[in-house]
Amino acid sequence: MVLGKYVEAVAAKCKDKEIQKVSQDGGVVSGLLIYALEEGIIEGAVVSKVTDEPWKPQPHIATTRDEILAAAGTKYTMCPNVWMIKEATRQYGIEKLGIVGVPCQIGAVRKMQTYPFGARFVPDKIKLIVGIYCMENFPYSSLETFVSEKMNLSLDIVDKMDIGKGKFWAYTVDETATIPLKETHGYEQSSCKVCNDYTAELADISTGSVGTPDGWSTVLTRTKFGDKLFKEAVEVGMFETKPIEEVKPGLGLLKKLAKQKKERAEKTIEERKKLGLPVP
Ligand SMILES: Cc1cc2nc3c(=O)[nH]c(=O)nc-3n(C[C@H](O)[C@H](O)[C@H](O)COP(=O)(O)OP(=O)(O)OC[C@H]3O[C@@H](n4cnc5c(N)ncnc54)[C@H](O)[C@@H]3O)c2cc1C
Ligand code: SF4
Numbered sequence: 001m002v003l004g005k006y007v008e009a010v011a012a013k014c015k016d017k018e019i020q021k022v023s024q025d026g027g028v029v030s031g032l033l034i035y036a037l038e039e040g041i042i043e044g045a046v047v048s049k050v051t052d053e054p055w056k057p058q059p060h061i062a063t064t065r066d067e068i069l070a071a072a073g074t075k076y077t078m079c080p081n082v083w084m085i086k087e088a089t090r091q092y093g094i095e096k097l098g099i100v101g102v103p104c105q106i107g108a109v110r111k112m113q114t115y116p117f118g119a120r121f122v123p124d125k126i127k128l129i130v131g132i133y134c135m136e137n138f139p140y141s142s143l144e145t146f147v148s149e150k151m152n153l154s155l156d157i158v159d160k161m162d163i164g165k166g167k168f169w170a171y172t173v174d175e176t177a178t179i180p181l182k183e184t185h186g187y188e189q190s191s192c193k194v195c196n197d198y199t200a201e202l203a204d205i206s207t208g209s210v211g212t213p214d215g216w217s218t219v220l221t222r223t224k225f226g227d228k229l230f231k232e233a234v235e236v237g238m239f240e241t242k243p244i245e246e247v248k249p250g251l252g253l254l255k256k257l258a259k260q261k262k263e264r265a266e267k268t269i270e271e272r273k274k275l276g277l278p279v280p
Contacts, residue, residue, distance in 0.1 A: 002258045004201025006220040007227040009251055011212040011242040012234075022072040024162070025209040026217030028239070029100050029130050030072045032205065034065050035233040036098055036128050045098030045128070046088055047071035048079035054156040056140050059084035061092050074132075076161055077140045078189065082108045089125045098128035103197035106131040110202045128229070131200020133208025133218075133254075135163070135192075135261060142187035150184075151177040164209060194272070194280050196265035198258040205230055211254040212247050218254060 003009075014020055014027030016034075023030050036042045049060035049071040057079040062068045081101045088094045099109060106129055113123040138146075147153050147161075151170055160171040167178045200206040204226030211218035219241075221227035234241055244251055269279045 002255050002262065003199050003220060003251070004197075004206075004222065006206075006222045007224070008221045009244045010219050010221075011216050011244055011247040012207075012219045012239045013216045013241075015237060015240055018069065019072070020215075022069050024072065024074040024160075026207075026212070026215060026239075027072070028205075028207040028217040028219055029132065030068050031238050032128075032130055032230065032233060033062070033068045033098055033100070035236070035238050036229065037063075037065065037068070039232075040096075041229065042096045042098040042127050044088060044092065044094045045100065046081045046084045047100055048075055048081060050075060053140075054154075055143065055158065055161070061088045061094070063092075063094075073160065074162070076163070077138050077143050081105055082112070085109070085112070085126065086119055086122050089122050095125055096127045097125050098130065099126060100130045100132065101200070102132055102134035102137065103200040103202075104134075104191075104195055106200045106203045107197065128226075129202075129204045131203030131206040133199050133206065133210060134195075135198060135257065136185075136188045137192055138184070138187050139189055142189075146179070146184055146187050150179050153177055162209075193268045194265050196262045198261040199254065208254075210257060211244065211250055216242075216247065218244065218251070 012026050012028050014031035019027040019030050033045045044061050044063040046059055047062050048057035051058050055075055057075040059081045060071055062071055082105050088097050109129055112119050116123045144155055147155055147170055153170055157172045158170045162169040166181050168181055168184050170177045204223045206220045207217045221230045233239055272279050
């Protein structure tokens with residue numbers, strides 16, 4: 001199964017206007033974390049928040065709605081969220097923790113739950129795992145370089161970045177700049193080339209933009225718990241949903257991209273084996 005196991009796939013959009021304003025796509029991640037926090041399902045969540053340097057995120061333990069909102073939006077660079085889990089449970093004393101992460105991070109969280117070496121009494125405190133789709137990521141200096149040199153923009157005036165329709169987009173107050181994705185490939189983090197998970201297959205709930213129109217998200221509920229939580233959030237009015245079959249481009253595109261990612265990883269792994277290089 002190219003999208004991993006899932007219970008249900010739907011198109012969703014957060015109905016809360018404040019969340020809509022700051023979120024990257026349909027606000028599914030922030031909406032779910034806020035719902036889980038307000039319902040006492042989690043006491044806090046590890047999110048990625050920009051600090052002093054423009055667009056450079058750091059893992060942050062959000063324990064309020066405002067802190068979750070402050071961390072909304074995609075940062076196209078690495079942010080070591082998994083590193084913060086132990087800190088959240090030890091220094092912050094959080095007993096019920098949520099986490100958001102890209103697929104490799106979700107894989108790491110599941111490994112930590114299965115083999116908790118150096119993480120005694122931590123895994124049982126992770127209550128909600130929200131995964132975001134990810135085709136590739138960029139080291140911070142690479143992001144800074146191609147945005148400034150290829151797009152002629154300084155990161156500190158960029159309000160939003162996005163990947164879609166084969167392009168990398170950067171928005172400022174009065175400008176929309178774009179470059180074809182093929183021009184950003186050379187800047188990718190090299191380990192992403194051996195990564196074969198596009199849709200965060202091991203999360204409780206996975207979400208991303210591909211498959212649904214702008215302002216909406218494609219949601220895959222994966223575990224029984226994730227499915228129940230999402231449906232409850234829909235029931236109380238946090239999200240508007242549509243059957244995925246009714247939106248364009250739908251799951252077909254998601255499957256196509258997930259397959260491409262897996263094939264690229266397989267090919268790179270084979271090439272690396274021939275060269276005697278380490279492989280995952
Ligand atoms: C590097 C990267 C590549 C992506 N590639 C794709 C793709 O190919 N196709 C696709 O459909 N979607 C992709 N996404 C996901 C997409 O950009 C949105 O993050 C997702 O749709 C969630 O939107 P939302 O409105 O529900 O989330 P929001 O409510 O805006 O919340 C986003 C959450 O993601 C967290 N976050 C932001 N940046 C990072 C980061 N670097 N690492 C970990 N967590 C982070 C924030 O802390 C926040 O909690 C990518 C995301 C990242 C970070
Ligand atoms: S492509 Fe894979 S390895 Fe790279 S950031 Fe995304 S999930 Fe992680």
